[in-house]
Amino acid sequence: MPDSWTFAVARNDLSRTSLTEGATPELAAGEALLRVDRVGLTANNITYAVLGESMRYWRFFPGEPRGLGPEWGLPPLWGFAEVAESATPGVEVGQRLYGYLPPAGHLVVRPERVDGTGFRDAAAHRADLPSPYNAYRSTEGDAAYRADREDLLILFRPLFFTSFMLADQVADNDFHGARQLIISSASSKTAYAAAHELHGRGPRLIGLTSAGNVDFTRSLGCYDEVLTYDDVDTLDPAPAVYLDLSGAPATRAALRRRFGDLLLRDIAVGLTNQVPNAEAAGEVFFAPVQMRKRRQDWGREGLDRRFAEAWHRFATLAEKSLDVQVGSGPSALRQSWLDVLEGRVPPNAGRVVQLG
Incomplete structure (x- = not known):
């Protein structure tokens, strides 16, 4: 070497x-x-x-x-x-x-x-x-570190920080009045970590994924329902927020057709399909913005403590699923x-x- x-x-x-x-x-x-x-x-x-x-x-x-x-x-x-x-x-x-x-x-x-x-x-x-x-x-x-979970921190920590802050921001805004949260690229680590944080806290969680990933995504237990992208037209047209981690234009278009004005928020979170989606979405989520807010609300130690507590909860699922x-x-x-x-x-x- x-x-x-x-x-x-x-x-x-x-x-x-x-x-x-x-x-x-x-x-x-x-x-x-x-x-x-x-x-x-x-x-x-x-x-x-x-x-x-x-x-x-x-x-x-x-x-x-x-x-x-x-x-x-x-x-x-x-x-x-x-x-x-x-x-x-x-x-x-x-x-x-x-x-x-x-x-x-x-x-x-x-x-x-x-x-x-x-x-x-x-x-x-x-x-x-x-x-x-x-x-x-x-x-x-x-506080989030454990030697036997180093690889999980390597793979998940930056993603989980985004997931943690995303879930916190959505909840902090009372879920924008939605009755359901729709998450694309639902099999991705960032998506299901956010779903793990949000599950059971309010709106129904619906994960969208490709047909080949449906079984894995359902096995996580983070979503109330898991559908393929082709099933968008079967969704209940009730007030919804879309958290877009895929960047797929066809999915966004299908959701807008299905929900119309009932799509209360269209938030770009990531680019797992490598398609720049920020301009097409209604808004863009950037984790450091919510982090700065929570540092003011909770202080640095309070934010670190809440993050570590959430991480250790999620790591139990990550160990089983990855x-x-x-x-x-x-x-x-x-x-x-x-x-x-x-x-x-x-x-x-x-x-x-x-x-x-």
Whole structure:
């Protein structure tokens, strides 16, 4: 193995990849070197690449310092890293952290706000990027962490945060007056985690999925009803809110025909079909907005506590429903990227790659 390496994808063709070798970065005062250890690949990572330009995801881990041209991008990943070197007081070698990581062997960060929960990366190029992505959580100060559930956190935590905040926002708005919540891409991790949070709290939950995923989605027990996309015309035309995680124009059109003015809200949440759907929807859900509200309402500790409680409830379901498939090394990372991109990973499976 080289001292370090970088996996990149072509910004205009996500199936074209590059794996390059390089030297381990050197540190300046006030920096720390993280060794990327274990990461996950889900549809969420593909979304980061699809929205890389418009939502600035390519800017978190710029390729130029790694010798890559502007046509290449580093799709962000979630996972665990360990501090390999530190020139920052309070950041100790060997500390294990969860956070936003590059598809690479190492990451140089500039820690600030260092405390028992971890730190934030204050690197200049990340200063104007969404702050939740700049936090690195120490496993020792994380109420959601359990060593035997690391892979579940890798695969679900960023998705579950979106799910948790989405469910909270919908409930916080008294479900917008709806009698039913319709969720597309219902077999996806983000969708059924949100459904798990919402189930039994008010409106009827209806999941829409492809015919091949109906049995799996029903087995989760998160929805009151699971239908295929072709069954939209059978839905009861009662006041409804649509939470769109698929981005499929045909589904949106069918729901609008079926419900008319009874479709009270049309909220774009994600892009599991890689179709930009923000403009077509009535509104867009962005988790950090609700997070900021709840930090004001509950405080940071209150938000962390509620998140951890919800996570541990959901993790029991996740353990039963997910087949974690673990690969090793940069080549496995590349293969997992292509498999997720091409839709070759079934909804009951999750890809984790050991890199360290």
